[in-house]
Amino acid sequence: MNEIKHHLIMTGSTSHMLRGDKVLKDKGIETALVPAPAEYGSVCAIAIRVRKEDSDISEKYLRENDIVISGIYEEKPQRLTGLIEKIRNSVIREEFLSILKKVEEGLELSFEDIVILLKAEGTAEKEALFKAADEMRKEILGDVVDIRGAIEFSNYCRKDCKYCGVRKGLTTLERYRMDEEEIMEIVHELHSLGLKTVILQSGEDPFWTKEKIGNLITRIKKETGMRITLSLGERPREEFEYFKELGADNYLLKIETTNKDIFEYVHPDDDYDHRIECSKWIRELGYINGSGCIIGLPGQREEDIAKDILFFKDMGINMIGIGPFIPAKGTPLEKYPHGSVEMTLKAVAVTRLVCKRVYLPATTALASIDPDGQTKALKAGANTIMLINTPSKYRYNYQIYSGKNMIDLKSAYKAIKGANRQFPPYLKFDMEVFSDEPNA
Ligand code: 5AD
Numbered sequence: 336m337n338e339i340k341h342h343l344i345m346t347g348s349t350s351h352m353l354r355g356d357k358v359l360k361d362k363g364i365e366t367a368l369v370p371a372p373a374e375y376g377s378v379c380a381i382a383i384r385v386r387k388e389d390s391d392i393s394e395k396y397l398r399e400n401d402i403v404i405s406g407i408y409e410e411k412p413q414r415l416t417g418l419i420e421k422i423r424n425s426v427i428r429e430e431f432l433s434i435l436k437k438v439e440e441g442l443e444l445s446f447e448d449i450v451i452l453l454k455a456e457g458t459a460e461k462e463a464l465f466k467a468a469d470e471m472r473k474e475i476l477g478d479v480v481d482i483r484g485a486i487e488f489s490n491y492c493r494k495d496c497k498y499c500g501v502r503k504g505l506t507t508l509e510r511y512r513m514d515e516e517e518i519m520e521i522v523h524e525l526h527s528l529g530l531k532t533v534i535l536q537s538g539e540d541p542f543w544t545k546e547k548i549g550n551l552i553t554r555i556k557k558e559t560g561m562r563i564t565l566s567l568g569e570r571p572r573e574e575f576e577y578f579k580e581l582g583a584d585n586y587l588l589k590i591e592t593t594n595k596d597i598f599e600y601v602h603p604d605d606d607y608d609h610r611i612e613c614s615k616w617i618r619e620l621g622y623i624n625g626s627g628c629i630i631g632l633p634g635q636r637e638e639d640i641a642k643d644i645l646f647f648k649d650m651g652i653n654m655i656g657i658g659p660f661i662p663a664k665g666t667p668l669e670k671y672p673h674g675s676v677e678m679t680l681k682a683v684a685v686t687r688l689v690c691k692r693v694y695l696p697a698t699t700a701l702a703s704i705d706p707d708g709q710t711k712a713l714k715a716g717a718n719t720i721m722l723i724n725t726p727s728k729y730r731y732n733y734q735i736y737s738g739k740n741m742i743d744l745k746s747a748y749k750a751i752k753g754a755n756r757q758f759p760p761y762l763k764f765d766m767e768v769f770s771d772e773p774n775a
Contacts, residue, residue: 340387341410343369344394347403349381349621355402356383362396364389368618368651369692381651384410412441413691415470422466425459438467438688449641452685453678461681468684468716475692476718478757482747483564484525485534487725487733488513492538494568494604498629500663500734501538507665511729512542515551519558521724526559528744529763533561534587534721539568548574549581556582564625569609572616579620586617587625589656593646594639597632601668614650625694627656630682631674640682648690654719655693657682658700661736669737676705680715687716694719697750703740710753720747745769 346352352368359366367384385393390407397404418439419432427435434448444452455461489512490501501508522533533555537543548567555563564585565578575586590610592598598607617624628643647655659674679701687695697717701708709720723742725733730741740746748769751758758766 341384342390343382343408345382345406351402355397358400414441415439422463453637464684465715468687471687472716480751480756481719483532484530484722484724486521487536489537489540490733491540497601497667505665509732529761534564536566545574552581569613585623589627591629593642623653625654626652629660630679631660644686644689656696658698663736684715699742709750713754
């Protein structure tokens with residue numbers, strides 16, 4: 336088997352990692368920034384990956400440039416020993432089985448392999464795919480489901496994305512902006528529940544200037560110390576940089592689709608290359624970078640989704656939100672059918688197998704078209720749930736798609752229990768209060 340061997344170089348800090356990566360690239364060495372394996376750091380630590388034969392010279396260049404190296408490790412392929420044994424008797428095509436065998440042996444999957452997995456047919460193949468992803472998730476991240484809290488603090492948007500229920504063109508939509516005090520009140524609630532991460536999401540709202548967002552970040556850090564994920568759309572590079580300097584940790588900016596034609600069709604105000612550039616800035620600035628895609632956009636095929644997944648891998652994306660398209664009332668796509676739950680689950684599963692050490696949320700969009708959607712996603716490779724904490728008086732007007740479901744602690748309880756998984760140890764709230772409730 337012609338397997339390329341790699342070494343992972345861990346540096347002293349994010350800035351050393353970024354500077355080191357540049358030093359090596361400038362010397363013509365092929366590098367990639369990848370999430371570090373469990374035994375070498377936290378889930379979010381990023382390593383510089385180089386070919387094994389470039390390892391010694393890379394080390395020399397890094398030391399010459401005063402980059403602190405905290406360790407160099409051989410990249411261990413993530414094997415799933417025994418996977419094939421467990422599914423041997425099922426009705427699975429040879430071709431499909433041979434790809435799962437690659438997964439078992441920790442080999443990289445090709446574009447063609449990924450397409451075949453996404454086209455899994457029949458119960459046995461689909462179950463085998465979900466099982467493989469579930470084992471990979473367990474192997475890498477364990478059974479705890481990470482819970483985060485999202486606040487959708489403004490539904491004003493300067494853009495007209497064709498699928499989106501808060502697009503500028505929806506003139507009848509009642510617009511709202513929460514003020515800083517309202518936002519902080521929710522942040523404190525989340526903090527008192529023990530949550531570690533707050534997600535601040537809004538439309539691309541010019542009212543929320545660099546300075547205003549900056550003040551909010553500073554207050555959240557000072558008053559709660561929580562990790563902050565921003566999901567504010569495209570911004571100038573210096574704003575991404577400013578937010579990072581003030582302490583923002585993660586930035587979520589989805590590519591939505593890597594098919595350029597579809598991207599341009601659904602995003603009349605956006606430039607595909609610029610979106611990618613923003614994503615690169617986010618990575619370069621040392622954010623934990625989030626991306627994701629919508630499943631079931633007009634004209635999208637399995638091949639497009641396979642490219643999305645390889646894009647997430649090649650870009651070193653750490654959080655990948657994959658949800659089905661859901662038609663939103665009053666938008667140009669309102670009559671278009673929703674994306675399939677099954678295809679979404681397949682995409683989640685294959686993303687886990689390909690990108691391995693990443694956060695994969697069981698998305699709200701899935702829960703909105705299938706009451707068991709989140710449980711199913713948790714059993715197919717997902718490991719994160721985002722609660723929606725937008726105050727109820729505003730929530731109705733943040734329907735990026737129609738019938739958007741409410742994800743609260745109770746529904747998170749149901750999904751996590753249903754998938755036989757564990758609540759995060761940091762929760763200061765006893766989730767078992769929901770155990771006696773009917774339909775819990
Ligand atoms: N269907 C599914 N997902 C949608 N999003 C926005 N509108 C829709 C829709 N109609 C998703 C996009 C965006 C995120 C905030 O919500 O992926 O990045």
